[in-house]
Amino acid sequence: MSKGVLLVNLGSPKSTDPKDVKEYLDEFLMDERVIDVPYWARTLLVRGIVLNTRPKKSAAAYQKIWWEEGSPLIVLSERLQEKIDKNTSVPIALAMRYGEPSIKSGLQELHDKGVDEVLLFPLYPQFAMATTETILVLAEELRKEHFPEMQFTTMPPFYNHSDYIRVLAESIAENLKGKDFQHLLFSYHGVPERHIRKSDVTKSHCKIDGSCCQTASAAHQFCYRHQCFETTRLVAEYLELKENSYSVSFQSRLGFDPWLQPYTDRTIERFGKQGMKKLAIVTPAFVSDCLETLEEIAMEGEEIFHEVGGEEFTVVPCLNDRDDWVKVLSRWVDEWAHQKPVNA
Numbered sequence: 001m002s003k004g005v006l007l008v009n010l011g012s013p014k015s016t017d018p019k020d021v022k023e024y025l026d027e028f029l030m031d032e033r034v035i036d037v038p039y040w041a042r043t044l045l046v047r048g049i050v051l052n053t054r055p056k057k058s059a060a061a062y063q064k065i066w067w068e069e070g071s072p073l074i075v076l077s078e079r080l081q082e083k084i085d086k087n088t089s090v091p092i093a094l095a096m097r098y099g100e101p102s103i104k105s106g107l108q109e110l111h112d113k114g115v116d117e118v119l120l121f122p123l124y125p126q127f128a129m130a131t132t133e134t135i136l137v138l139a140e141e142l143r144k145e146h147f148p149e150m151q152f153t154t155m156p157p158f159y160n161h162s163d164y165i166r167v168l169a170e171s172i173a174e175n176l177k178g179k180d181f182q183h184l185l186f187s188y189h190g191v192p193e194r195h196i197r198k199s200d201v202t203k204s205h206c207k208i209d210g211s212c213c214q215t216a217s218a219a220h221q222f223c224y225r226h227q228c229f230e231t232t233r234l235v236a237e238y239l240e241l242k243e244n245s246y247s248v249s250f251q252s253r254l255g256f257d258p259w260l261q262p263y264t265d266r267t268i269e270r271f272g273k274q275g276m277k278k279l280a281i282v283t284p285a286f287v288s289d290c291l292e293t294l295e296e297i298a299m300e301g302e303e304i305f306h307e308v309g310g311e312e313f314t315v316v317p318c319l320n321d322r323d324d325w326v327k328v329l330s331r332w333v334d335e336w337a338h339q340k341p342v343n344a
């Protein structure tokens with residue numbers, strides 16, 4: 001059998017034109033693993049309400065961060081793919097869950113190179129129904145329909161992998177070197193609390209309280225909240241951060257349902273109001289910088305902090321195509337290609 005890898009990230013609109021943003025948001029928000037309500041309710045909510053106003057607002061946000069080469073998320077993912085491709089012995093293709101290049105075109109590209117054993121590699125450190133799961137489900141549907149001879153292996157979430165923790169911690173240390181920050185905020189993309197309960201395989205463990213994520217359970221294999229806390233704990237341990245000098249928050253909530261808390265925007269505001277002057281922030285749910293890091297955190301977050309008296313707001317960039325990250329990913333790929341287990 002001939003092996004190859006499909007890296008999969010979230011995706012972006014084709015351009016910052018509100019029409020393209022609307023098309024992208026339609027595909028994204030009509031995904032039953034993102035807005036997980038019955039089809040009729042999702043259609044009413046997304047096509048009847050959200051898509052009337054959101055595309056214009058999102059397009060304006062995209063305009064603030066768009067690069068000449070295109071969407072930062074796509075350009076950075078392409079750079080990562082090209083570097084890994086140069087460093088490994090098997091073909092590496094890139095796909096996006098929404099928009100282009102599609103998962104189907106990525107599988108086709110590998111198929112055209114004679115690949116029949118694919119490592120599906122969602123570019124998300126932590127598992128979530130709205131990210132990892134939706135990629136794997138769609139890839140399997142496409143495999144059955146178009147590439148029945150292909151075999152898939154899945155890269156597990158790497159939120160606690162020692163190589164990932166080391167690279168993330170080193171990146172934080174490097175970017176904050178010489179900066180005199182009072183607190184390091186780990187801001188993860190949020191999800192509705194309901195998603196956590198749905199992914200609970202025990203059906204009873206996840207209470208979303210102060211202790212469930214620290215109490216050992218089979219649920220944690222699919223618990224986004226637990227995995228965010230674990231990434232944070234391991235990085236803090238690596239960097240020897242003092243208790244209370246760091247904390248976790250969740251950003252980018254949409255709609256009126258309760259999402260994971262505390263919310264990042266309110267946390268930044270609270271810190272400023274309490275008199276904090278120097279805040280650093282890192283966003284480990286994203287491996288590539290994107291709208292949510294470049295606009296929501298680096299622009300809006302900073303504005304909130306300054307409005308309430310904060311002075312220095314330092315954002316640690318995502319791992320993007322850092323050399324040590326490329327090296328780790330390339331080694332994981334080669335280990336898989338040569339049949340060694342990829343998990344530590």
Ligand SMILES: C=CC1=C(C)c2cc3[nH]c(cc4nc(cc5[nH]c(cc1n2)c(C)c5CCC(=O)O)C(CCC(=O)O)=C4C)c(C)c3C=C
Pocket residue numbers: 010011012013025034035054058071073124128130131189190191192224252254285286289290291292
């Ligand atoms: C119900 C809505 C959403 C859930 C659940 C959700 C989970 C989720 N998303 C990411 C990563 C990214 N999301 C990005 C943008 C984005 N996310 C939502 C909604 C949900 N996300 C929307 C509507 C948008 C589009 C922009 C906007 O209108 O606000 C991005 C950035 C894309 C880019 O082009 O730069 C990323 C990345 C994760 C990791 C996650 C669950 C853990």
Ligand SMILES: [Fe+2]
Pocket residue numbers: 189252
């Ligand atoms: Fe999102």
Ligand SMILES: [Fe+2]
Pocket residue numbers: 205206207208209211212213214223225226
């Ligand atoms: Fe939990």
